Amino acid sequence: MSIVILTGAGISAESGLGTFRDKDGLWSRYDLNDVATPEGYARNPEMVQDFYDARRANCRGAAPNAAHQALGRLTAARPDTLLVTQNVDDLHERGGARGVVHMHGELSRALCAACDHRWDAPEAMAVSDTCPACNATATRPDVVWFGEMPYHMDRIYDALITADLFVAIGTSGSVYPAAGFVTEAKRAGAETLELNLEPSEAYGLFDAGRYGPASQIVPLWVD
Numbered sequence: 001m002s003i004v005i006l007t008g009a010g011i012s013a014e015s016g017l018g019t020f021r022d023k024d025g026l027w028s029r030y031d032l033n034d035v036a037t038p039e040g041y042a043r044n045p046e047m048v049q050d051f052y053d054a055r056r057a058n059c060r061g062a063a064p065n066a067a068h069q070a071l072g073r074l075t076a077a078r079p080d081t082l083l084v085t086q087n088v089d090d091l092h093e094r095g096g097a098r099g100v101v102h103m104h105g106e107l108s109r110a111l112c113a114a115c116d117h118r119w120d121a122p123e124a125m126a127v128s129d130t131c132p133a134c135n136a137t138a139t140r141p142d143v144v145w146f147g148e149m150p151y152h153m154d155r156i157y158d159a160l161i162t163a164d165l166f167v168a169i170g171t172s173g174s175v176y177p178a179a180g181f182v183t184e185a186k187r188a189g190a191e192t193l194e195l196n197l198e199p200s201e202a203y204g205l206f207d208a209g210r211y212g213p214a215s216q217i218v219p220l221w222v223d
């Protein structure tokens with residue numbers, strides 16, 4: 001049975017990494033147009049670099065929780081499982097998961113906007129950082145901002161149309177194209193399940209839902 005799992009910020013909430021849309025979420029403290037769009041980066045790159053430096057530092061101080069570890073066991077035991085995440089943190093990998101598909105990029109990576117070269121991000125990234133491949137000073141975080149095409153879309157759609165089961169974990173279902181995956185999977189005949197703290201905006205699109213903190217409901221579902 002082939003499984004596609006999509007995770008969001010809710011799976012890392014209990015590890016101390018803020019979500020986006022909850023009452024004290026990131027978007028209650030920052031304007032996404034300033035810190036998560038190419039236009040915002042062009043206007044004030046220092047502010048954007050500081051925003052991601054702070055999230056990188058927060059991530060270094062965090063540890064994977066029982067939900068990450070359970071998915072680590074699942075992906076090891078069932079190689080026909082594709083774990084897709086919207087998260088830019090590395091807690092899935094530190095929780096033992098292999099082959100994680102980061103559709104919105106990774107905090108731990110830097111990207112040269114001039115030549116598309118990628119490399120491991122330094123702890124604090126500066127706009128003046130030069131690209132090790134082309135020497136340009138067009139360094140940005142390797143994350144997908146609003147208005148930009150997410151990564152690995154072909155591979156994800158290929159898995160969705162052959163999946164027997166699609167499971168969304170810790171995501172509000174408010175950002176596309178990720179929010180449309182449940183509809184794609186359903187159209188291809190897959191069973192669909194939502195695991196979340198509370199019913200998400202898209203809960204009506206799922207065949208079933210289990211609700212509660214991810215660190216409790218995900219191990220219960222996996223084991």
Ligand SMILES: CC(C)NC(=O)[C@H](Cc1c[nH]c2ccccc12)NC(=O)[C@H](CCCC/N=C(/NCCC(=O)O)S[C@H]1O[C@H](COP(=O)(O)OP(=O)(O)OC[C@H]2O[C@@H](n3cnc4c(N)ncnc43)[C@H](O)[C@@H]2O)[C@@H](O)[C@H]1O)NC(=O)OCc1ccccc1
Binds near residue numbers: 171176213
């Ligand atoms: C606001 C929204 C309407 N806008 C969009 O969707 C836009 C525009 C758009 C495109 N198509 C559309 C169709 C209709 C309307 C709009 C659009 N989409 C884009 O711009 C995308 C790019 C979007 C990516 C932006 N980058 C992010 N992040 C990376 C950066 C960074 O991290 O800094 S988005 C960011 O927010 C998204 C949603 O966040 P969640 O992870 O779901 O977190 P949230 O806080 O919202 O929810 C947390 C959930 O967890 C639950 N929870 C909390 N605690 C727990 C707990 N303890 N346990 C369990 N659950 C818990 C809560 O109840 C809640 O439900 C995630 O994707 C996340 O990555 N690009 C694009 O479309 O390109 C062209 C394209 C694409 C494909 C094909 C052709 C063309």
